[in-house]
Amino acid sequence: MSARSRGLTLRGLWERRGLSLAVLVVTVVSVATSALGPIFAEAAGTALVRGVLNQAAPEGRGWRITARDADVSPLADRFRSGAAFLGTPVNGAELPGRDPRGGVVRPVIYQDDVCAHLVLVKGRCPANGGEVIASQASRLDAGKVVRVAGLAVAPAPGEVIAARAELAPLRVVGVYRPRDINDPYWFGGNLFAQTAGSSESKADPLFTVEETRRATQATVQWTHWSIVSIDPTKITAADLPRLEELTAAAPRLGLAQAPVITLSRVPDTMLEVRAQTGTLGVPALLVIAQLVALGWLLLYLTVSDLVAARAPEIALARLRGQGRLRVWRFALAEPVLLLALALAAGLALGMRLAQVVAAALLPGQVALALPPAGVLAGAAVPLGGLVAAVIAARGMAVRPVTEEWRRTPRRRARGWVIDAIVLSLTALGLVELLAAGVITQTSGQTSAALAVPGLLALGVALLACRVVPFLAGRLFRASRRAGGIGAFLALRQIARGRATAGSLIVLCTAFGMAVFATAAWDVTSANFERVARVHNGAAGVLELRAGSVAELRAAVEAADPGGRHAAPVIVMPGPPKMIATDPARFAHVADWAAARPGTDAARLTAGLAGPPGTPRLMVRGERIRLRIGPVKVPDKWEPTLFADFRVPGSTLVKSIPLGPIGPATMEWGLPPECRAATCELRALRAEVTVLDEVTTNASMFADVKRIEVRTGGRWREIDAGLTDRARWSGTASAGEDGLSLMIPLFGGAKAVPATFPRHLPALVNGPIDGELTPGLDQNFAAGHAVLGERAPLPGLSEPGAIVDLELADRAALGIAPEARFEVWVAAGRLEQVAAALKAQGHPVSPARTPDQLVSRYTTQGPGLALALMLAAALAAGALALGRAVLALYGAARRRGYELAALAATGAKPGELRAALLLEQLITLAAGTLNGAGAGLLAARVALPRVPEFATAPSTPPLLYEPSLGPVALVAGAALVVAFAAVALTAEALLRGIRADRLRQAQP
């Protein structure tokens, strides 16, 4: 382009500065919002990857490559070449030396930069061969010389290695203690057993430098290693393909001279990474594709306006005989220059927006980069403008140039082809969407379904831009007969359809998307909050390190004597999950409003405790003795009596044999655990051994008269309720003669203290396999009796049950290590209860609140994508509104001559004002309201199928009814802004309409 042409292009842009600015703004914002998606998705992907890696154990984020007697560092260097996200390998080697006297293993190790990972208590780091540092726990002081079997003095050159070579002296130059044994630096080694208190077989290592290896003669093999770790601060989502390659290549690493072993759990981490980043893909694609499409539509119309405004000049170029190519170049110069400028500015703005959004939503600092997908998405938008420019320019370059100067341009009917294509795609997408479940994959199979919100909005827009002029035409006929000239003029203009069609399409589509995004955000936010409240269970949850149910109860009762602000809870992970709690407290504290709104929690939980329980048979001592009444043992039977105990620190029943049934007294030692702590007698069992073949199927009875426990050398009877019918169950009956066990030949007999019901009363939130809850002991032995309906319950994030803590404890054989001891706290009482627990000496972890869960959901893939969609769709809506107002203003301005003529023939300014206002109001309101309707329809159809959570919660069921408030706010705000803009532009137009304008040429 010559300087003269460039100058003319710039002058032209200035001449049409309003339209040029509109194209620039629309393009910049559309490019920015479209590029924002991939940029943000990349950053979100990076944050997700880093999050997973940060939570992974060292073996989950690195490889330990080892080989005997062979240096693996070159292998590690080759492995990590080209992967900047891998840290510098940590190389080292270990010689499994032994203490020459005791035989305890005392490894000699050198590892890169070892002193930076130790606390040097005394002395200095080893610097020369033969120098070591020893651990504080090893009691080897600085200055001491140690020797280890396996490391001998190196033979002099030419000297033959002696069979029993002299051990190499190693001088201790410093004393260390480990800084952090979980430091990834120590990945793969179990080194500090002595420091941890176990020194029976392995002492802490002696750390040295590599020169020691060279200066000595090893009589056992050195094991060399290289630790290659992923640096979570450097890795990005773009590195995942390379990481996948490395993960696949790691097991195949090998050396010619020695076998190589690679230790890593990176593949497990990759599974988690893929699961996390995969959730981002679908919503991000949904958002990006629709924003690009919306950008296309906006730009298509705006750039068409710009090219149309140049029509007289393009006609002039053709009149002057300029060739086709030159005319094309002339026609496209302005839009192409604007689009190119806007692309660069839009990408820069997209980066800036992504920084702001990332800072607000993403955890940690993620450096943003402009990914190729971002450039593509950004560039796809101006492509829409370019297509518009080419189509419009082609129209002008091909149509007879004389058309430009006709007094009455020929009208061309709008075709149905594009409308039919869009409507067909919409129908296809709807069918796919309704036939499918939640969309979880991004293959082409569901592409139409993914595009449904946008297609639906566009389809409604296309229908509206035919229906509105049609209705206006009908009303226009009526307005000819009645009503003022204002309504007549407005309806006639709308009925013409040309000026209103573009504005209707763009407004309806953009507001359809904006309303859909608002509804999606509203629904998703509500689901986030509801799910978070239900899953958290209460306003605040504190985890406590309690050893027993009693300790937990005591802590809670001391912290909240009133019983309304805190509840003791033991959570057993599922599925099925089990929550054991104090029902009365739980009714006050748990968040019932989220789980079961309107429920009477006190009444609901009242049944959990069941009928009052009978006393438990607690025993503590050395021995147990049973007094048995006279027994008649059938011939060839050898019945044996056993006692089952619940013992502290175990979740398994501990049985002791009390001996063959027959003697009047049966005695045996209690389990060792019962000497120092209280145990519970859980059953008396009898089993029969048959000494020979028997033909009768008789049974026998044994009456237990008395149960005694010896403690400190004294026997003491325990209250076993042997005569109380209510206190025993099983194949035994209590009565006046004591506890009578009916012992059959087969199957044995069992008398169980009836301290808890066979089926624990439980509140249940859904179907549970086998109807068994895990129990506090995770033995899945307890059944449950369901109280009320199966519906969501506080604290249950998966199918499970809530049971009474006391009954759960009675039913269990112990507390499994998986149990979480928690204190649930009511709203507004968190600090008070936490302080009270601390005052009792309980270490209290930071409270878990629903807000934290909401924050986690928001920063997962679907949440991030929806936030992105809302921001971008609202921006697009604002652009569409601006574009529509501008287009209506432009259309009215082109009719200035006609309005001036009307003014000259006596039409009052008020009537002309009414005509302009009414025309623009009808167009804007029709576009906005149709868009709102399309958005709500799309929300109803598509929302249940668009993923909201990285892992969909099984409970509570998600709700998909958007509240009308935010939707009404968006549509209302759009209408208010539109009306204000319309009033201003109409006034500005009317000021320029004077009869003397008629002297000028008709534009």
Place this chain on the structure above:
Amino acid sequence: MTAAVRCDGVVQIYKTRDLEIVALRDVDLVIAQGETVALLGPSGAGKSTLMWLMAGLLRPSAGRLRINGTDVSRLSPGALDRMRAADIGVVLQNPGRNLIPYATAAQNVAFAQRAARTDRRRAAALLDRVGLGGMRRRAGAMSGGEQQRLAVAVALANAPRLLLADEPTSQLDDDSGRAVIGLIEQAAEENGTTVVVVTHDAAVSRALGRTITIRDGKVGAEGRHGEEFVVVGREGGVQLPPEFHELLPPGSMARVEALPDGVALRRAES
């Protein structure tokens, strides 16, 4: 000598959505090189259509149109563009339509020269001739007279052999109109440019050597040296000038009487 314009039975039909409009029907016309012609006629008679045909902006629906001996029907679009760039200058009715409003006078002339050969010296001389030499204002800010003079300069930018002007004085005051006509006459005299002007302005038609009146899409009459002639059409038809409609109203019957040098029409009494 080759005629500048030769129309042989030219027919032009516009197609609209519902019907076809015959704008020109069997127009036969020859305009010699260097001739200056005024195309007269009522609005909608087909004058502008005939001018657009001569400019190569339309192709005749039927008949043959030769410009400087070249049959425009047989030219490719590119060749038509080249012909228009090199040989034809056009001045449109509205002065503003001829110009790029945000460009200066010099830029407008240069824009017209783009398609042929940029000749800054000629551009400057033309602007001097139309009294706009050194004018720095953008065309949109010029008066109507200045714009029309500039439009003539733009039309003459490539020294065309055929200059076509549509109502060049219709929106100008008398002085500006005279100036524009003077420029057109000057171009014809100095360069031998053939000039065809569509006009309603008697002053313009008087200034040009020949008048052709178009009525109902046909050449109805011609005037030379102040005298008006009817033209016998291809099928022997003639159009009576309106001033004779009182004697022979449209629809009346007449007898044709042969005379030694022609025929006489006499009203037949019914």
